[in-house]
Amino acid sequence: MNLFEVYPLFDINLVKAKAAFVWDDKGQQYLDFYGGHAVISIGHNHPYYQAKLKDQFEKISFYSNSVQNDLQVELASKLGSLSGYEDYSLFLCNSGAEANENALKLASFHNGKKKVVYFSDSFHGRTSAAVAVTDNPKIVAPVNASDNFVKCTWNDVKTLETIFKTNEISAVIVEGIQGVGGINLPDEHFIHSIRSLCDSNDAVMILDEVQSGYGRAGYFFAHQEFDVKPDLITTAKGMGNGFPIAGVLISPKFKASHGLLGTTFGGNHLACAAGIAVLDVIKNENLIQNAEKVGAYIEDKIKNFKHIKSIRRRGLMIGIELDQPCAEVRSSLLKKHFVFTGNANDKNVLRILPALNITEKEADIFIAALKDILQNLN
Numbered sequence: 001m002n003l004f005e006v007y008p009l010f011d012i013n014l015v016k017a018k019a020a021f022v023w024d025d026k027g028q029q030y031l032d033f034y035g036g037h038a039v040i041s042i043g044h045n046h047p048y049y050q051a052k053l054k055d056q057f058e059k060i061s062f063y064s065n066s067v068q069n070d071l072q073v074e075l076a077s078k079l080g081s082l083s084g085y086e087d088y089s090l091f092l093c094n095s096g097a098e099a100n101e102n103a104l105k106l107a108s109f110h111n112g113k114k115k116v117v118y119f120s121d122s123f124h125g126r127t128s129a130a131v132a133v134t135d136n137p138k139i140v141a142p143v144n145a146s147d148n149f150v151k152c153t154w155n156d157v158k159t160l161e162t163i164f165k166t167n168e169i170s171a172v173i174v175e176g177i178q179g180v181g182g183i184n185l186p187d188e189h190f191i192h193s194i195r196s197l198c199d200s201n202d203a204v205m206i207l208d209e210v211q212s213g214y215g216r217a218g219y220f221f222a223h224q225e226f227d228v229k230p231d232l233i234t235t236a237k238g239m240g241n242g243f244p245i246a247g248v249l250i251s252p253k254f255k256a257s258h259g260l261l262g263t264t265f266g267g268n269h270l271a272c273a274a275g276i277a278v279l280d281v282i283k284n285e286n287l288i289q290n291a292e293k294v295g296a297y298i299e300d301k302i303k304n305f306k307h308i309k310s311i312r313r314r315g316l317m318i319g320i321e322l323d324q325p326c327a328e329v330r331s332s333l334l335k336k337h338f339v340f341t342g343n344a345n346d347k348n349v350l351r352i353l354p355a356l357n358i359t360e361k362e363a364d365i366f367i368a369a370l371k372d373i374l375q376n377l378n
Contacts, residue, residue, distance in 0.1 A: 088252065090250070108170050298318065337372070
């Protein structure tokens with residue numbers, strides 16, 4: 001049997017990782033400035049993280065959600081405390097797409113309505129409703145398409161107001177910062193308008209913090225820059241530092257009932273151990289503050305480089321907009337300087353998503369490599 005080829009792959013086979021670096025099977029070292037789509041939040045193979053997982057693996061790795069699991073309670077408590085959402089509840093699942101599916105479903109259960117507003121350049125996942133609120137027709141199958149999903153232009157309050165006037169809206173789903181779209185930052189007026197329109201129309205505000213959350217943007221969640229509280233918050237990627245875990249933070253306005261939501265693997269013992277370890281490290285090593293410090297350092301060092309048109313940044317979620325497509329630059333960073341970076345739907349944007357414990361010394365490797373490439377670019 002062969003693999004079903006759905007990804008374009010680099011000719012690189014990674015076999016080892018430590019902190020900000022990874023190594024291939026030929027012994028070549030790479031600086032990881034992408035973290036596997038922002039998944040690596042506390043660095044590869046952090047010793048505390050490893051110890052927590054090893055210890056849990058020796059006890060029990062899995063049982064279903066038909067029994068009590070104190071690790072889930074500990075994870076929820078620590079997440080509430082660190083994020084500032086102590087009064088919310090937590091539903092645990094496995095991936096960002098699954099978190100968004102459950103958030104959309106919970107919103108519709110809550111108000112009995114169907115239509116959902118999403119935004120241009122959005123990405124919320126590849127499954128049923130999650131892909132329907134993703135602005136990429138190439139990955140939306142006919143079975144996913146529905147007039148229940150209404151697209152609005154990003155940061156366009158007037159159009160959003162018109163949509164609310166002409167539709168019965170169940171929910172609005174919005175990213176704290178658009179990642180795949182190209183590190184697109186929301187306006188404060190835009191975010192507050194979503195909150196206000198949802199409040200006045202019995203609609204649910206869903207904040208997708210799958211990529212922009214967990215300290216990456218210099219706040220625990222990116223939306224906290226604007227002092228707004230959504231009804232539902234979805235999280236995944238950096239939550240487990242590579243172990244599959246995701247969650248929905250749920251406002252007290254929602255009432256739980258048995259069977260309303262469910263999952264087989266969500267919140268299993270190993271996943272919770274990983275999630276707890278990540279929260280402990282973020283807190284104990286002040287990684288939210290470090291994300292902002294090192295992110296600002298990178299921005300200051302590269303802001304006057306040739307070919308850089310703009311820098312869109314919050315913390316260590318950085319989009320470097322070039323005056324031309326970034327593919328050649330990204331390729332040169334990888335092949336010449338052995339630095340992993342990312343791209344975006346905006347072909348001119350180089351996406352930077354390193355671990356939150358990256359140091360200025362490690363950032364200097366990327367900065368020097370980018371300078372060398374851009375200086376020699378036509």
